């Protein structure tokens with residue numbers, strides 16, 4: 001595995017196109033889920049500099065905090081609560097341009113202004129979510145959803161092969 005990421009400048013599509021193959025190469029060589037999720041958070045944080053990048057994993061019918069980069073965060077989220085619990089319940093990507101306008105948003109950090117959450121699926125069940133927070137409003141759109149979904153597919157394949 002490469003010891004250093006090559007960080008790309010340019011628009012966000014170019015940044016995703018550079019970082020995703022590098023993440024794929026890291027994940028393909030390692031079967032351990034937590035190790036892979038930890039490196040994915042680090043790679044995304046290094047490339048994009050977002051406020052918070054992390055995973056919550058479904059354990060005993062709750063989302064429990066997994067690997068992340070950024071300020072400390074709430075450890076458990078119930079199904080249907082906050083953006084993460086809603087993405088889990090609805091099994092769909094949620095983009096929140098302004099967290100103050102999302103009913104029930106869980107404010108782990110007062111600096112968070114916008115957010116995107118993507119479910120991780122196995123056998124048609126949500127087993128976790130990727131949550132990304134920005135300290136800027138309107139940070140996430142369909143471009144992020146498209147490329148982050150590619151990343152989620154890499155994770156889903158890795159889980160199913162482990």
Ligand code: SME
Pocket residue numbers: 052073074077081082083084085104105106107108109112115131133
């Ligand atoms: N804001 C999330 C909670 C997790 S933190 O942002 C890290 C939510 O509403 O589900």
